[in-house]
Each structure stands twice: as C-alpha cells, then as structure tokens.
Amino acid sequence: MTDGAHDGIHAVGAYAPRLRVSAEEFADAWGSFEASGIEEKAVPEADEDALTMGWEAARRALEAGDADAADVDWVGFATTTPPMAEEDPTVRLGSFLGVDDDATRQTFTGSTRAGTRALFAALEAETDGLALVVAADCPRGEPSDEREHAAGAGAAAVLVGPDAPAPITDRAEHAEPYPGTRFRRAGSDDVEGIEVTSYDREAFRETLAAAVDAVDAPEDPDAAAVQAPDGGLPYRAAGSMGLDNETIHTCATVQDLGDTAAASVPLSLARALADGHETVLGAGYGSGGGADAFVVEADDDVPAELALDGNTDLSYAEYLRRRGDVTSGEPSGGAAYVSVPTWKRSIPQRHRLVAGRCPECGSLAFPPEGACPDCRELVEFEPVELPSTGEVEAVTAVSRGGEPPEFAVQQQKSGEYGVAIASFTADGESVSMPLQVVGAETSPAVGDAVTTVIRRIYEQEGVIRYGRKARTTE
Amino acid sequence: MRDAYLIGAGQSDYGSFPGESYRSLFATAFENACDSVPDGIETEDVDEAVVGTLGVGGRQLGLSGPAVTEHVGLHGIPVTRVENACAASGYSVRQGVQAIRSGMADVVLASGVEIMTDVSGDAVRYWLGVSGETEWERLSGTTFAGVYAQMASRHMQEYGTTREELSHVAVKNHENGAKNPHAQLGFECSLEDAMDAPTVADPLNLYHCCPTTDGAAAVLLASEDVVENYTDDPIRVAGVGAGSDRVGLFQRDTYTEVPASQYAADRAYEMAGYGPDDLDFAEVHDCFAIAELMAYSDLGLCEPEEAGEFVASGKTKRDGEMPVNTSGGLKSKGHPIGATGAGQVVEAFKQLSGDAGERQLDDPQVGLTHNVGGSGGAAVVHLFEKGLGGDAA
Numbered sequence: 068m069t070d071g072a073h074d075g076i077h078a079v080g081a082y083a084p085r086l087r088v089s090a091e092e093f094a095d096a097w098g099s100f101e102a103s104g105i106e107e108k109a110v111p112e113a114d115e116d117a118l119t120m121g122w123e124a125a126r127r128a129l130e131a132g133d134a135d136a137a138d139v140d141w142v143g144f145a146t147t148t149p150p151m152a153e154e155d156p157t158v159r160l161g162s163f164l165g166v167d168d169d170a171t172r173q174t175f176t177g178s179t180r181a182g183t184r185a186l187f188a189a190l191e192a193e194t195d196g197l198a199l200v201v202a203a204d205c206p207r208g209e210p211s212d213e214r215e216h217a218a219g220a221g222a223a224a225v226l227v228g229p230d231a232p233a234p235i236t237d238r239a240e241h242a243e244p245y246p247g248t249r250f251r252r253a254g255s256d257d258v259e260g261i262e263v264t265s266y267d268r269e270a271f272r273e274t275l276a277a278a279v280d281a282v283d284a285p286e287d288p289d290a291a292a293v294q295a296p297d298g299g300l301p302y303r304a305a306g307s308m309g310l311d312n313e314t315i316h317t318c319a320t321v322q323d324l325g326d327t328a329a330a331s332v333p334l335s336l337a338r339a340l341a342d343g344h345e346t347v348l349g350a351g352y353g354s355g356g357g358a359d360a361f362v363v364e365a366d367d368d369v370p371a372e373l374a375l376d377g378n379t380d381l382s383y384a385e386y387l388r389r390r391g392d393v394t395s396g397e398p399s400g401g402a403a404y405v406s407v408p409t410w411k412r413s414i415p416q417r418h419r420l421v422a423g424r425c426p427e428c429g430s431l432a433f434p435p436e437g438a439c440p441d442c443r444e445l446v447e448f449e450p451v452e453l454p455s456t457g458e459v460e461a462v463t464a465v466s467r468g469g470e471p472p473e474f475a476v477q478q479q480k481s482g483e484y485g486v487a488i489a490s491f492t493a494d495g496e497s498v499s500m501p502l503q504v505v506g507a508e509t510s511p512a513v514g515d516a517v518t519t520v521i522r523r524i525y526e527q528e529g530v531i532r533y534g535r536k537a538r539t540t541e
Numbered sequence: 542m543r544d545a546y547l548i549g550a551g552q553s554d555y556g557s558f559p560g561e562s563y564r565s566l567f568a569t570a571f572e573n574a575c576d577s578v579p580d581g582i583e584t585e586d587v588d589e590a591v592v593g594t595l596g597v598g599g600r601q602l603g604l605s606g607p608a609v610t611e612h613v614g615l616h617g618i619p620v621t622r623v624e625n626a627c628a629a630s631g632y633s634v635r636q637g638v639q640a641i642r643s644g645m646a647d648v649v650l651a652s653g654v655e656i657m658t659d660v661s662g663d664a665v666r667y668w669l670g671v672s673g674e675t676e677w678e679r680l681s682g683t684t685f686a687g688v689y690a691q692m693a694s695r696h697m698q699e700y701g702t703t704r705e706e707l708s709h710v711a712v713k714n715h716e717n718g719a720k721n722p723h724a725q726l727g728f729e730c731s732l733e734d735a736m737d738a739p740t741v742a743d744p745l746n747l748y749h750c751c752p753t754t755d756g757a758a759a760v761l762l763a764s765e766d767v768v769e770n771y772t773d774d775p776i777r778v779a780g781v782g783a784g785s786d787r788v789g790l791f792q793r794d795t796y797t798e799v800p801a802s803q804y805a806a807d808r809a810y811e812m813a814g815y816g817p818d819d820l821d822f823a824e825v826h827d828c829f830a831i832a833e834l835m836a837y838s839d840l841g842l843c844e845p846e847e848a849g850e851f852v853a854s855g856k857t858k859r860d861g862e863m864p865v866n867t868s869g870g871l872k873s874k875g876h877p878i879g880a881t882g883a884g885q886v887v888e889a890f891k892q893l894s895g896d897a898g899e900r901q902l903d904d905p906q907v908g909l910t911h912n913v914g915g916s917g918g919a920a921v922v923h924l925f926e927k928g929l930g931g932d933a934a
Contacts, residue, residue: 398663403670461796463690464743472667474682486683488791499791501681513698
C-alpha cells in the first residue's frame with residue numbers, strides 16, 4: 068500500500084533518562100550479562116514512566132517542528148508499559164502538552180510493534196492539522212532473565228502531516244502466528260518468553276522479512292530503523308531484509324539505551340533523520356508475530372531535537388533501588404490528604420503552569436484562586452500560561468527522614484532531592500511556586516535558572532498524580 | 542477596656558511520656574499553674590477556659606477542650622478549642638485576654654496540650670503536614686524543615702548568614718534548657734556537635750531543628766477587678782498583637798522575614814507603648830534555628846543582616862544584652878505544638894516572678910513572647926510587665 072507523498076514527517080523528538088547502568092555492572096552481579104550487543108542501558112528515575120518520557124519526546128518534536136500543541140488534532144501514544152493497566156494515557160498526555168480537548172486520541176499497546184502501529188494510524192488519520200505520534204517504553208523482566216538485562220528506557224515522537232520534508236513513501240505489514248516469543252501475563256510487570264532460541268529468531272527474521280518484502284524499499288537505504296529487543300537480533304535478521312549490518316547500526320540506539328520496546332523503531336528513525344539520512348527503512352516487530360515496514364525518503368532536512376545522552380552511572384544495587392526491588396512501601400499515616408477531586412481542579416496548573424492575571428491590577432497569582440495577592444480584590448483571574456523557565460529564589464535539599472510520607476518511596480529509590488521556590492515571569496509580572504528539582508547531583512543555587520518538566524508527583528489510592536518539577540537549565 | 546494580668550502559670554515536663562495521656566499532662570500543667578498563684582486559687586474561680594491543641598497522637602478530637610477541662614473539674618464553664626497550628630495556645634492566651642478585657646470573664650484559663658510521640662516518625666510527618674500549605678508546598682516534597690531551610694538558603698544568600706551562626710542558636714538554647722527541669726533535651730551541646738549533626742533539609746541539620754514533644758502548659762489570667770484576690774505582685778499583659786499571612790512561603794513577598802510576626806509585634810508594641818529597647822528578655826519561636834534569627838529582626842531586636850552576628854556575639858545569651866529563650870526554647874525545652882505558646886508565657890511568668898531557678902535573669906521588668914503557626918501563616922506576640930502598670934497603676 069502506498070500513501071500520497073504529502074503524508075510524511077515534519078519533525079522528530081527523542082528523550083532518554085539520564086541514568087545509565089552498564090553491562091559490566093550486571094556481569095559483576097550475575098556472573099554474566101545475558102543481553103548481547105548492549106553496552107549500557109537507560110534507567111528511568113523513580114518519578115519517570117512511559118508517559119513522562121513520552122511528554123519529554125513530544126515537546127521536543129513540537130519545538131523542533133516549530134509547531135504548537137494547538138496545531139495538533141491527532142495524538143497517538145504507543146507503549147507496552149502504560150502507567151495504568153486501564154486508563155487512557157493520551158488524555159493526560161494531551162493535557163501535559165496543551166492539545167485541544169477535541170483532538171483525536173488513540174492508544175497503542177500490547178506489542179513492541181505499537182510504535183509503528185501508531186505511526187501507520189497517524190498516516191491514515193483524517194485530520195486537517197498535524198498528527199503527533201509518541202512512543203515511549205520502559206520494559207522490565209525477572210532479574211535473572213535476558214529480557215530484564217536488555218530492558219532499557221526511552222521515548223521518541225514524530226510529527227506527521229501533509230507537505231512534510233520527509234514523506235513516507237510506502238508501508239506494509241505482515242503477521243504470522245508465533246505465540247510465546249514475547250509476552251507479559253495479565254497483572255504482571257515482567258516480560259517473558261519461552262526462550263526457544265531458534266523459534267524466536269525465526270519468528271523475528273521471517274516476519275520482518277515478509278513485511279520489508281512487501282514495501283517498495285530502496286535497494287540500499289542510508290539507514291534502517293529495525294526493532295531491537297537486544298543488540299544482536301537485528302543483525303541476525305539483516306540479511307533476510309536485504310540489509311547490511313552498518314545500515315542498521317548507523318541509527319541503532321539499543322547498544323546505548325537497551326531494549327526500548329515500542330519506542331525502539333521510532334527512536335532509531337529519529338536518530339536517522341536527525342543525522343540527515345535521506346532514505347530510511349523502518350521495520351518494527353511485535354509480540355505474537357506481527358511486523359511493519361515503511362520507507363521514508365527525505366527531500367529536505369527534518370527538524371530534530373534529541374536528548375539521548377546519559378550522565379549518571381548506576382551500580383547494580385542502585386539500579387535495583389530505582390526499580391523498587393529493594394525498597395519498602397509508603398508508610399501508613401493520615402492527614403494533609405489532597406483528594407483526587409481537589410487535585411483535578413488544579414490540573415491546568417500542574418500540567419501547564421497556568422497562572423492567573425488580575426484584571427484589576429495586572430498582577431499574577433499562582434495558583435489563580437482567591438483574592439488577588441497584590442490588590443486583594445476578589446476577581447476572576449485571566450488564565451496566563453507561564454514560560455517553562457524560571458529563576459530559583461530559595462532552595463533546600465531534603466534528606467532521608469526530612470521528606471513528607473507521600474515521597475518516602477521516591478526518597479528510598481532516588482535519595483536526597485532538591486526543592487526550590489522559583490519565580491516565573493510573564494509580560495513583566497512574576498509569580499512564584501515551589502517545585503521539586505530533578506536530574507541534578509546537587510540542588511541549584513539561589514539565582515540559577517530552572518526549566519520545568521512533567522514527572523510523577525506521587526501515587527495515592529492507586530491514582531498517579533502528575534505535575535511539574537524543575538530541572539536545572541543547561 | 543479592663544486590664545488583664547498573669548496570676549499563675551505552669552507546665553508539665555516536656556518530652557516523650559508513654560505512660561501519660563493528654564488529659565494527665567494537662568492536669569499536671571493546670572495543677573502547677575494553680576500552685577503558682579501567690580495567694581492561691583480555687584477551681585470554681587475559673588470563669589472560662591481556652592485550650593490550644595492540634596491533635597492527640599495524629600488524631601483530632603472534636604471536643605478536645607471540654608475533654609481536658611472536665612478532667613480537672615472545670616465542667617460547666619465555657620471552653621473553646623483554638624487551633625492555629627504551632628501558634629494554637631499563643632492564640633488561646635490572646636483569646637483569654639479578650640474575654641477579660643471584654644468583661645465577659647474575670648478569671649480565664651488559657652492553655653495548650655499536645656501528644657506527638659505515640660505515633661511513628663512517619664505518621665508525625667503526615668500529621669504535621671496539616672499545618673502547612675498542603676496542595677503545593679507539601680506536594681513539592683517539603684515538610685516544615687524544608688520550608689524553613691528554603692528561608693535559610695535565602696537568608697544566607699541575602700545576608701551572608703552562616704551555618705555556624707545557625708548552630709549558635711542551638712548551643713545557646715541547649716545551654717539554657719540544661720537549666721530548665723521541664724526541658725525535653727536538657728543537655729548542653731558544643732558548637733562542634735551543632736555543626737556536625739546529620740542534615741535534615743540543607744542547610745538545616747538535626748541540631749537546627751526542634752524535637753517532637755508531648756506536653757501541656759496552662760496560664761491563669763485575671764481581670765484588674767479581681768487580680769488583688771490572687772497576688773500582690775501582678776504581672777500585667779501590657780500588649781497583645783496577632784497577625785496572619787499567606788500560608789505558603791512561595792506566596793509571600795519575602796522569604797527572609799515573617800510578616801505575620803511583624804504585624805503581631807507592631808500591634809503589641811503599640812498597645813504596650815513599648816519598643817524593642819524596653820525588653821529585658823524574649824521567648825521566641827525557634828522551631829528551626831533560622832526561625833530564631835528571623836524573629837530577632839521581625840521583633841525589632843536587630844536588622845535582618847545582623848541576625849547571625851546577633852546570636853554569635855552572645856548578645857542573646859542569658860548574660861547578654863537581650864536574653865532570648867531562657868527556657869531553652871523549642872529547640873531544647875521542646876515543641877508540643879498546641880502547648881508551645883502557653884509554655885512560652887509560663888517562662889515569662891517565671892522570669893517576671895523571680896521563679897526561674899538557675900536560669901533566672903536579674904530582676905527583669907518586661908518580657909515578650911512570640912509564637913508562630915506553621916511557617917508564618919499566623920503569629921501572636923505578648924508583652925508582659927511587672928506591676929499594675931498602665932491605667933491601673
């Protein structure tokens with residue numbers, strides 16, 4: 068099947084957590100490292116998940132494409148690790164980004180092929196505006212299992228629409244029932260397989276080859292974004308797809324990030340386009356024996372913003388802490404409870420820093436409720452979306468035992484964290500708010516600039532509360 | 542308006558008392574207050590009671606006022622529970638003064654009680670969270686230690702205040718608390734101890750933070766019409782001031798001052814006709830070391846940039862020019878939330894009565910108490926002077 072040349076890629080974004088654990092750390096702990104071709108892998112922070120990583124990639128794609136969330140009228144989110152087993156993650160993702168309430172939202176999950184499924188759906192979407200494909204994943208397995216050794220984390224976002232610099236010129240899919248190659252039982256967090264090596268390899272190779280065979284692929288593409296459950300299997304399938312190893316390796320991310328599941332192909336695609344490759348073959352594979360293939364032929368440079376570098380190496384014990392394998396739960400207690408309905412009322416502030424401007428005196432208020440902090444008039448504030456960058460006015464670093472109980476689990480996993488009061492300025496008026504600080508070895512100092520990011524704040528009653536935190540501006 | 546006088550004040554020991562209940566602690570404080578009245582007082586003389594409390598072991602009681610007053614035989618009289626976080630019983634004293642000045646009562650028991658140590662440390666932090674700005678400040682990951690640490694970071698940045706100066710607060714207050722038989726942490730500490738303690742919320746360490754505490758305090762107030770029935774050495778409530786502010790620190794215009802304290806102090810000084818120079822001592826709210834430094838400037842004892850040097854120079858020691866927290870303060874004496882404000886008045890009563898034992902100052906005439914709720918959402922200041930004073934003098 069061939070789409071019109073007007074449906075293609077406008078921009079790409081990508082994100083991976085800063086934390087890394089090396090294959091050597093696993094080898095020291097287990098005596099061997101079971102995931103071939105992986106040197107190190109990305110590890111989500113205690114307050115990161117597929118949704119927060121997806122937001123990181125999505126905002127970068129929008130920024131690279133000089134697009135506004137209001138330009139997006141179709142959002143697809145792909146992951147095998149949705150934060151909740153049942154609850155549409157695209158509602159919150161759209162809210163984080165500021166996508167209009169009436170935009171179409173679709174979730175793709177249940178298979179590592181979800182990322183390419185979302186891309187195909189975006190191409191088929193009947194929309195006037197842009198479609199945003201977000202793929203983010205952080206699989207995990209049993210500690211001794213090769214899939215756990217491979218399991219990484221990362222996210223990619225692709226902005227799709229007409230008149231794009233990089234048209235997707237062809238796409239196809241193929242399915243052949245191969246049960247048992249990769250699956251996750253209901254209620255389980257861990258990916259499994261029956262580990263019949265020849266069967267697994269055959270399923271991967273044959274299914275992908277059939278999908279690739281069905282597209283009008285360039286004979287010698289510049290790069291090939293191939294599904295990478297580890298760092299070896301894509302190369303074992305290269306010949307069947309008519310590719311050489313270098314074509315796959317040139318945009319592969321698995322060796323640095325690990326198995327990023329549904330984000331695997333989108334991440335490699337983003338890297339290929341960011342590096343200026345003109346012809347890219349995409350090949351996604353997923354549980355049960357399904358495969359997608361597509362061809363990108365870039366006429367022009369594709370705007371890209373990728374943040375895939377790591378800067379903090381973890382020991383294996385620290386890695387287990389981050390996963391929550393060696394930590395206890397939240398302490399029992401009560402009081403100071405913020406109900407879900409109360410939280411819901413503040414979502415514009417939590418997700419997008421919506422402050423209020425006093426119509427009487429022009430001052431800003433955050434949160435925008437109650438009397439004006441300046442003129443004290445009881446007014447109805449005009450909503451003002453604050454910039455994402457602010458300046459630290461006061462700061463502390465909260466050590467173990469100094470945290471509120473809601474943050475005890477995070478403290479156990481990640482250790483000491485910073486909390487700043489930062490001021491944000493809009494049209495000459497400033498307003499302040501307290502924000503937890505992420506991603507820094509030490510807390511920022513008074514006067515430092517910080518940028519806000521979406522993270523998990525805490526979880527209570529099974530409901531994950533997402534909101535803004537701050538990261539030191541680089 | 543009629544003048545109000547302190548005729549008695551007493552407290553329980555402060556600390557951790559697994560064998561005591563909130564009622565038994567309250568009874569001890571009440572009995573000690575009654576025993577301190579020079580010419581004695583009968584239970585039936587009390588016209589009204591005010592009880593400051595946040596809760597009992599993390600639980601809230603709907604009728605915590607009557608629950609403690611009936612335990613000491615005061616059933617029948619009007620009782621009000623006052624809750625303004627850590628300023629609860631400072632406000633109960635203020636309400637007692639109001640009742641007397643309005644003419645609705647001649648003798649009022651103003652008091653406070655708290656049980657904080659019969660739950661886990663985690664549960665205490667859950668419970669104390671109710672006293673802060675919960676939706677934004679607490680959910681940014683801070684407790685009170687974190688919020689005061691943010692104030693400290695700003696104080697250090699603006700005024701060059703140092704960790705060593707913060708530690709001097711602990712050294713001084715422990716030195717005083719070691720002479721207070723009711724103190725929870727009645728031991729002295731060295732500057733090295735106070736400097737090297739584990740960090741709680743940078744830059745605040747363990748010695749920059751007060752403990753959690755069980756305890757009760759009770760103050761007996763009488764009108765000018767009846768004061769002579771109880772004492773020949775009355776202590777006049779010369780000034781009362783209270784103020785409030787935005788609950789969240791991030792919502793205020795300053796992070797190095799507590800405006801609610803300034804409002805309260807201004808009103809108290811104005812009512813008394815006194816200024817900071819007229820004080821012989823002060824009991825200030827030192828839940829964290831930075832709180833005491835900010836209190837110095839909020840109460841007009843020094844400029845904000847001088848606060849660190851003010852304590853490091855020894856000026857606020859017992860033999861200094863402006864003794865502060867002769868009781869040991871919240872740091873050494875303890876901080877039983879609802880009892881703290883009334884407990885400060887107990888120290889003022891003892892100093893002005895010449896009954897402060899080893900920590901007695903040399904014939905003080907005027908003293909101030911300063912009690913803050915949360916990180917400054919509420920504050921109350923009282924000025925006390927020996928003698929009949931004012932119009933009644």
